Amino acid sequence: MTVDKDLIQRCQHGDQAAFEHLVKKHERRVFGLIYQMVRQPSEVEDIAQEVFTKIYFSLPQFRIEASFEAWLYRITVNQCYDYLRKRKREAQVTESDLSDEEAAFFERFGSITQPRHPDISKRLEIRQTAERLLSALPPKDRSLLILKEIEDLSIDELTKVFKSSASAIKLRLFRARNQLKAVYEKSRRKEKGKQRV
Amino acid sequence: MSHQNLKGWLEEYAENSLSAEMTQDLEQHLAMCRDCQQQLRAIRLTANILRASRLDEGPVPGAGFARSVALAIEQQQESYFFWSPLRIMALKAVPVMAVLAVALGIFAYTEISSGLNAQQLTEEPLLETSLELSSKWGQEAAVFSEQISHDKDQVVSTLLEEALPQDSEKESK
Numbered sequence: 001m002t003v004d005k006d007l008i009q010r011c012q013h014g015d016q017a018a019f020e021h022l023v024k025k026h027e028r029r030v031f032g033l034i035y036q037m038v039r040q041p042s043e044v045e046d047i048a049q050e051v052f053t054k055i056y057f058s059l060p061q062f063r064i065e066a067s068f069e070a071w072l073y074r075i076t077v078n079q080c081y082d083y084l085r086k087r088k089r090e091a092q093v094t095e096s097d098l099s100d101e102e103a104a105f106f107e108r109f110g111s112i113t114q115p116r117h118p119d120i121s122k123r124l125e126i127r128q129t130a131e132r133l134l135s136a137l138p139p140k141d142r143s144l145l146i147l148k149e150i151e152d153l154s155i156d157e158l159t160k161v162f163k164s165s166a167s168a169i170k171l172r173l174f175r176a177r178n179q180l181k182a183v184y185e186k187s188r189r190k191e192k193g194k195q196r197v
Numbered sequence: 198m199s200h201q202n203l204k205g206w207l208e209e210y211a212e213n214s215l216s217a218e219m220t221q222d223l224e225q226h227l228a229m230c231r232d233c234q235q236q237l238r239a240i241r242l243t244a245n246i247l248r249a250s251r252l253d254e255g256p257v258p259g260a261g262f263a264r265s266v267a268l269a270i271e272q273q274q275e276s277y278f279f280w281s282p283l284r285i286m287a288l289k290a291v292p293v294m295a296v297l298a299v300a301l302g303i304f305a306y307t308e309i310s311s312g313l314n315a316q317q318l319t320e321e322p323l324l325e326t327s328l329e330l331s332s333k334w335g336q337e338a339a340v341f342s343e344q345i346s347h348d349k350d351q352v353v354s355t356l357l358e359e360a361l362p363q364d365s366e367k368e369s370k
Contacts, residue, residue: 016267023263035255044256052266053273106245130250149247155208170208174236177243184242 004068011059019059023052026069030076036146037080037139039131051079070160073153077143077161084139098187102129106184136183141176148173198222204233211240 007025010018030051034044054075062071105126134142147153147161158169203226209215210223227233 019270020263020267023266027258027262031258032255035252039252041256045258045262048258048262049266049269053270056266056270057273106242106249108245126249127252130246133246134250145243145247149244150251154212154214167205170205173208177239180243180246181239184246 005064008059008062008064008068011056012062019056026072027052030072033073033076033146033151034080036150037077037143038083043083047079047083051076054079067157067160070157073147073151073161074163077147080143081139098129098184098191100191102126103188103191106130133180133183133187137176137180141172141179144169144172145176145180198226200226200230200232203230204236207233207236207240211237211244 004022004025007018007022011022027048030048031044034047034051035041038044038047051072055072058075062068101122102125134145137145144158144162147158153161155166155169158164159166162169162172164172203223206215206219206223210220215223223233227237
């Protein structure tokens with residue numbers, strides 16, 4: 001963290017090498033988050049470049065005591081929103097079928113680690129189903145859940161990224177989760193109805 | 198501890214960041230609260246869906262990415278610094294323009310309201326004058342029409358007088 005502060009202060013005094021160092025330090029994380037949000041490998045680099053350019057021109061206004069990582073996440077998420085808005089690839093209510101195996105996989109609550117199916121093709125199927133379920137959420141809710149569950153940000157870190165109180169973040173998470181759960185249960189009911197027929 | 202407070206701890210419970218004492222309190226509550234059990238299920242279910250949606254192989258930044266960012270910045274910097282004096286001027290002009298707009302608004306308001314007052318004050322004498330004029334014109338018109346009728350009578354009598362002697366002369370002949 002102090003390394004970041006030192007680099008930022010040097011950038012604020014016009015040190016180009018320090019900025020390149022700062023980019024190298026955070027580029028992987030930014031690439032990863034953009035990829036999870038827009039899910040288009042060909043667009044990731046362009047969006048990441050826009051993120052770092054924006055950061056460069058906004059660095060003079062950055063307060064050194066603030067969290068650089070939270071600021072970086074905020075700018076990245078906003079840049080992804082802009083991209084998704086332009087592409088108009090917004091939420092579409094999904095009514096995908098959910099097999100018993102997939103449902104059992106999602107409802108395996110024993111482990112807190114990332115669930116992974118041993119079979120690669122099955123894993124791909126499960127991932128596609130999960131993506132379809134997620135696409136029913138608005139981008140803001142989706143990005144909040146991605147930051148929480150994929151980027152593993154804590155509630156405390158999310159309050160800094162979204163500049164909200166912990167209770168406001170929890171309320172947003174509560175709504176987003178219940179919305180996703182409702183989509184999941186609808187898909188399950190549909191599949192069960194098919195099985196009865 | 199109330200149900201709402203304990204329910205508010207569920208996110209931290211799922212991320213294992215509660216203290217041992219809080220965890221114990223919440224687990225005791227969870228054992229008998231169906232609503233909290235349902236919410237914990239939603240947290241775990243959605244966490245699993247999200248983690249399953251995670252893309253494995255994403256693009257990684259190339260060795261020259263930081264350099265390409267620096268180049269893009271250099272290109273943008275030229276236009277940024279070209280426009281920056283104008284941008285600064287525009288930013289400084291905004292409050293001045295706002296003050297001017299307010300002042301202009303106040304001036305226009307006072308002018309319009311004073312104009313309206315003045316019009317209200319002058320409307321009454323004007324009305325009086327117009328009434329006077331109309332009554333004067335009415336009187337003049339009455340006199341004129343009286344005169345015309347009088348003159349008409351005179352003309353008729355003169356014509357009759359001129360005609361009557363000729364008729365009497367004819368009768369005598």
